[in-house]
Amino acid sequence: MNFTPASYDSLYPQLEQLGHKAWAEQLQKAVDAEFSSARHGKMPQWQEALRGLPEIEPSVIELTERVAIGSADQLDPADHADFIDKLKVLHPWRKGPF
Secondary structure (H helix, E strand, O other), rough: OOOOOHHOOOEEEEEEEOOHHHHHHHHHHHHHHHOOOOOOOOOOHHHHHHOOOOOOOOOEEEOOOOEEOHHHHHHHHHHHHHHHHHHHOOOOOOOOOO
């Protein structure tokens, strides 16, 4: 799993084909800015955490009564612990009063 500005490269030509060239250019600049390390100092760590997540086909997707994607038994205990550690890298920890 890798979310980078390049992840959106196939979108821009499609927008242009639909007559939205100016919007495609504007969107590309905005995406590049949002993914920059200058804007988010932890972007390299976040990207590494995303790349390290396993490719899992969820056994269930539940969005009506609750939000549940997959189940814990899809990973063995060691992979589960590693999965949780990688997800914690993405958690927006904040200090002090909110």
